Each structure stands twice: as structure tokens, then as C-alpha cells.
Amino acid sequence: MRTARLIEEGRSFYHVVSRVVDRRMVFEAKDKEVFRNIMRNLEAFMGVRVVTYCLMSNHFHLLLEVPDRDELPELTEEELLAVLPRLHDGSAVLTVKQELERARKSGDERWHREILDRYEYRRGSLSFFLKELKQRVTLYMNKRLGRTGTLWEGRFKSVLVEGNQNALLTIAAYIDLNPVRAGIVNRPEEYRWCGYAESLSGTRNAKLAREGLGVALAESLADGDFKASWPRTRSRYRQFLFEEGEEREENAELGQRSRRGFSQEKIEAVTEKRGEMTVPEVLRDRVRYFCDGVVLGSAEFVDDVFARGKEKGLYGEKRTTGARKMRGAEWGSLRVLRDLQVNVIGSG
DSSP: OOOOOOOOSSSEEEEEEEEBGGGOOOOOHHHHHHHHHHHHHHHHHHOOEEEEEEEOSSEEEEEEEEOOGGGSOOOOHHHHHHHGGGTSOHHHHHHHHHHHHHHHHHTOHHHHHHHHHHHHTTTTOHHHHHHHHHHHHHHHHHHHHTOOSOOBSSSOEEEEEOSSHHHHHHHHHHHHTHHHHTTSOSSGGGOTTBHHHHHHSOSTTHHHHHHHHHHHTTOOOSSTTHHHHHHHHHHHHHHHHHTTOOOOOEETTTTEEOOOOOOHHHHHHTGGGTTOBOHHHHTTSEETHHHHSSEEEOHHHHHHHHHHHHHTTOSOTTOOOOOEEOOSBOOTTOEESSOOOSOSEEOO
């Protein structure tokens, strides 16, 4: 049975995951670059901030900040024409520009506004952002591979994340550590298709990646003190990423590095903590809560989301409380809505 997707009103954060059909490894380096360009172009137009991300060979993770649509300034002609070239080819942009000119010269303000509204309604929407992203990537990949049909394995998964540093930092680090968990690299900055690595690069979008991490750390990097605040943010985030790092064992038989996991010695070392691992330790492995927990944050946040969902009939009469404790690590104040029972932490 599908779990109802929760879409918050107002400013909100989501961890989104989507996988390629049959989990085939289709994205090569050049494809990931195209994917990232599409993602950044849509970010510029739709006003949905990419806090951080990781693009793998058969799936992607995004941590997205969705704005309060009521607070988005109304789209102007100048703004639309400035961003359209990032979404459409020259002929399509010219067509829209000419239509706007005709409407403006006619003095018909309603016509002019209707043209702008064709694009306005998509801004600030999680669903439209992901729909456009996945469709555009599908068109590109189908053309490159000479294939047709769907590229993605069903609908995307999403977890509503509380907008505080504890929840956002945990999810952001989990996303940026994805290639480390997969055994592809030793350090996240070595994998250039993640938010952390992009923030350290000299590319044109490095500032966007840095501002995203500033959001996760509850720091404002968009003010005049950007150059001064970024080194502090970089240092704090890096420290969290590299806490409790583990050595990787080589798989000589396969000639490959093994997947990052916890050794028996490591497991025994945490028995003094009643068998619970710390958050930095457990982020080195797959955590189902981050993809299937539905809502993640403090007990108050999860209970509030549950109460509003209960009023809408999303949950049965027998369930009276929302927040559920998370197993497998010392999660502190973090709670989830869905009470997962099996394989909450593992290497699969």
C-alpha cells in the first residue's frame, strides 16, 4: 500500500530519491553533467532551492527547499525572458517574447498576465520541479541511448524534513556521503556530482552549492558577508562529514573496493553505548528512515504534521500519535512518522 505523500504549505524541505528502472547503471559522467545543468536551470526558474544533492549512476538524491508560494514575487516579463533561455531553445524564447510584445502593445493587461501565468503556476512547486527534471533527463537519455519509454522506477520517494539544523544537517550529510557508502570514493569531495564537492569547486554554480549548505547549517550566506561566512560553514560541514570515519577494506578477489560498512570490531566498540551507534557513524550506511520515514524532525514537528493529516483523513482511527522513535543509532531528538521495523540500517 502506498504511503500518502505529504506536501506542506509554506516554506518546507524534502529529501527526494528516484531510481532508474531496473536500477540499471545508465548515467555516465557526461550524463551527470547534463543532469546537473538541467537541475540548476530549473532551480533558477522555479525558485526551488537545491540544498544539496548526489547524482549516482542509477539514482539521485536531492534535499530541496520549497518556498512559500504566497511569498514568491509575481513573475515579471523581464524575469521570464531572462530565465527562459535556460529552459528552451532560441526559437521558443523568441515566440514567447513576440507574444508578450503584442500583448503589451495592445494595452491588454489581462492577455499579458495570462502569458506570464502560463509559467507562474509552476514556480515554487515540488511536484512540477521534479516532473520537469525527470522528463527533461528522460528525453536527453532516451535520445542518447536510442531508447523509448520511461527511464524511472515508479514515482519518486520523498520525506518531509523539519527545517532546523539538526534534521537538515543529518539529511544533507547522508546525501553527500552516498558515494562514500557505495565505495566509489574515500572522501565526498572526490565525487564531483554532489553538493559538497560542487561547493569546493571553481565552477559557476559553486556559490549556489555553498548557499545550500548554509541553509542546512542555518547560516545566511547570501548577504554581503558571504566570503567571510563560507569558510566557517565549510569547516563546520566538513567536520560533521568526517567524524567517526572508517577505514575501507579492499576486496582483492574482485579487484574492487568493498562497500563501506561496519566491521565486527566497530560493532563491539559501541557495546558500551547499549549497542547504539552515533549519527556520524550510522551515516556511513544506508538508513531507510531517510527515504521511507515520510516525515523527519523533532517530535513536535512530526506530531503537528500528523495532526493535520489526521484531520484530512490520511490516517486510521486507531492511530492517535504521530512521532515514532528511530532505531539503530543515538538519534537524539529526531523522530519519524513511519515506524519502520525491519532493516532500518543496512548496507543494501
